[in-house]
Amino acid sequence: MKILKVSDYAEMSSKAAEFIIGKLQHNPKLNLGLATGGTPVGLYEQLVKNHKQNNTSYRNVTTFNLDEYIGLSGENPNSYRFYMNEQLFNHIDIQKSNTFVPLGDTQNPQQFCVEYEKLLAAHGGVDLQILGIGSNGHIGFNEPYTSFQSETHLVELEASTREANARFFNSLDEVPTHAITMGIASIMRSKEILLLVSGESKRDALVQLLQGDVNENFPASILRTHPCVTIIADKAAIGKIAV
Numbered sequence: 001m002k003i004l005k006v007s008d009y010a011e012m013s014s015k016a017a018e019f020i021i022g023k024l025q026h027n028p029k030l031n032l033g034l035a036t037g038g039t040p041v042g043l044y045e046q047l048v049k050n051h052k053q054n055n056t057s058y059r060n061v062t063t064f065n066l067d068e069y070i071g072l073s074g075e076n077p078n079s080y081r082f083y084m085n086e087q088l089f090n091h092i093d094i095q096k097s098n099t100f101v102p103l104g105d106t107q108n109p110q111q112f113c114v115e116y117e118k119l120l121a122a123h124g125g126v127d128l129q130i131l132g133i134g135s136n137g138h139i140g141f142n143e144p145y146t147s148f149q150s151e152t153h154l155v156e157l158e159a160s161t162r163e164a165n166a167r168f169f170n171s172l173d174e175v176p177t178h179a180i181t182m183g184i185a186s187i188m189r190s191k192e193i194l195l196l197v198s199g200e201s202k203r204d205a206l207v208q209l210l211q212g213d214v215n216e217n218f219p220a221s222i223l224r225t226h227p228c229v230t231i232i233a234d235k236a237a238i239g240k241i242a243v
């Protein structure tokens, strides 16, 4: 794993944007795996800014999002589909039909998961996957003890994850209890992974990722076994960790 140390959230976001734009210049048909949550908001802002200033094109890009809450339609402002449209897709020249986010209001989540996995394979998989990390080490919505062999599946969210994400909802009760997420094996099939880590609240998770064992009790630890991972972490997240 390569680790790039940056001063703060703003620098993490601009370095991550530069990283993606560099990949797009080599491969305008990039299959880009996207994450939601607070961490990549600044990155998406930078991508939008760059698109406006430099005309970087996403016309031939296909995107796959990691996860979505069960029970929320794409029109619900708390859905990850809505988030992606607002933060990124509505402001760049991507074809909406090439943007895939799991369907939170699907009638048949199990079947949907199988189809999503097929869709990823049919497109030749993800070239570059953007990831954030939960403080318990979750990636996507793969909570601790998720099998490293898992593919896209339905999950029950941990109380700590629902509490961490309650800040986006009116109350904790409104946070869905379940989600669809790409599995650990699905994420690990990406050719390349870019993990963004910002803030003191992620420091313990970063220590565990860099220094702990590769173990299903800490899902992100599997990234240590991937051949091409870059971590961009800010000073607040790194603290005194030797990197």
Ligand SMILES: N[C@@H]1[C@@H](O)[C@H](O)[C@@H](COP(=O)(O)O)O[C@@H]1O
Pocket (backbone or CB within 6 Å): 035, 036, 037, 038, 039, 040, 066, 067, 131, 132, 133, 134, 139, 140, 141, 161, 165
């Ligand atoms: N499902 C998302 C993840 O994809 C995200 O990376 C992580 C960290 O979120 P944040 O960036 O808001 O700290 O938790 C959320 O629950």
